[in-house]
Amino acid sequence: xxxxxxxxxxxxxxxxxxxxxxxxxxxxxxxxxxxxxxxxxxxxxxxxxxxxxxxxxxxxxxxxxxxxxxxxxxxxxxxxxxxxxxxxxxxxxxxxxxxxxxxxxxxxxxxxxxxxxxxxxxxxxxxxxxxxxxxxxxxxxxxxxxxxxxxxxxxxxxxxxxxxxxxxxxxxxxxxxxxxxxxxxxxxxxxxxxxxxxxxxxxxxxxxxxxxxxxxxxxxxxxxxxxxxxxxxxxxxxxxxxxxxxxxxxxxxxxxxxxxxxxxxxxxxxxxxxxxxxxxxxxxxxxxxxxxxxxxxxxxxxxxxxxxxxxxx
Ligand code: 8YV
Numbered sequence: 001x002x003x004x005x006x007x008x009x010x011x012x013x014x015x016x017x018x019x020x021x022x023x024x025x026x027x028x029x030x031x032x033x034x035x036x037x038x039x040x041x042x043x044x045x046x047x048x049x050x051x052x053x054x055x056x057x058x059x060x061x062x063x064x065x066x067x068x069x070x071x072x073x074x075x076x077x078x079x080x081x082x083x084x085x086x087x088x089x090x091x092x093x094x095x096x097x098x099x100x101x102x103x104x105x106x107x108x109x110x111x112x113x114x115x116x117x118x119x120x121x122x123x124x125x126x127x128x129x130x131x132x133x134x135x136x137x138x139x140x141x142x143x144x145x146x147x148x149x150x151x152x153x154x155x156x157x158x159x160x161x162x163x164x165x166x167x168x169x170x171x172x173x174x175x176x177x178x179x180x181x182x183x184x185x186x187x188x189x190x191x192x193x194x195x196x197x198x199x200x201x202x203x204x205x206x207x208x209x210x211x212x213x214x215x216x217x218x219x220x221x222x223x224x225x226x227x228x229x230x231x232x233x234x235x236x237x238x239x240x241x242x243x244x245x246x247x248x249x250x251x252x253x254x255x256x257x258x259x260x261x262x263x264x265x266x267x268x269x270x271x272x273x274x275x276x277x278x279x280x281x282x283x284x285x286x287x288x289x290x291x292x293x294x295x296x297x298x299x300x301x302x303x304x305x306x307x308x309x310x311x312x313x
Contacts (some may be wrong), residue, residue: 034057087283135187135188137185254271
């Protein structure tokens with residue numbers, strides 16, 4: 001796909017996967033650029049946008065766009081595009097994989113076996129928590145939340161959800177039950193965050209909330225790290241106020257090996273790979289490229305965040 005862009009445009013790519021693009025390089029490239037292709041760990045600030053005098057589009061390779069100052073982009077007439085839909089099922093798969101792995105201690109068991117520690121049978125060897133027929137509480141019932149709920153239905157789970165708006169189709173078709181945040185927190189065996197990061201959702205999972213969860217509850221987060229207060233989560237896990245956590249996302253990414261949450265045996269940690277299947281990542285790049293091509297040739301983008309720009313242009 002990028003090759004396709006190269007046919008028509010002069011493409012500058014930061015190739016290193018180990019080192020993030022240095023700010024001076026980024027700013028000097030953005031100064032000349034018509035389009036910017038970003039990922040969730042790239043902060044697109046008003047300051048960065050202000051140097052992009054030719055900038056017409058920021059194509060974010062993600063459905064979430066909390067890394068971008070959308071208000072500033074809109075004010076400057078710059079389109080912000082994301083990649084919804086294409087990643088829904090893949091992210092729901094990973095969410096469920098993380099839920100199962102955390103509940104059944106799959107990663108720990110793999111390490112145990114590979115380290116040659118399996119020397120005898122014992123009845124409670126790596127005994128975990130059941131998933132089937134337990135209660136799952138989904139916070140944020142967007143498309144990915146619904147896809148997670150469909151998987152939960154297959155496991156015979158009781159499905160609770162909390163969302164800004166009711167989802168009658170999910171209630172009718174999947175049997176998900178709407179409830180208040182407090183009631184979901186108190187009843188769920190698995191509390192799953194699928195909420196986007198906004199001013200309202202930042203640290204919605206705080207010390208008080210973790211205290212209200214069951215002591216056997218498992219917290220799963222594949223949305224954005226900052227919806228949870230990591231200090232409070234650490235305390236809750238360490239004090240066994242909750243039983244475990246499966247985390248694909250962190251407040252500041254990437255994390256380093258000395259991150260406190262990594263010291264806990266009851267944490268399964270992943271490097272933000274929710275949408276990372278080959279097919280889906282190819283699909284996401286394709287949408288970004290298509291959006292850039294369309295905008296630079298004066299056409300409507302496929303997926304636009306700041307749709308108000310279409311009314312004013
Ligand atoms: C990102 C994500 O796409 O879509 C999102 O919002 O968090 C992920 O799927 C991925 O981290 C690349 O930016």
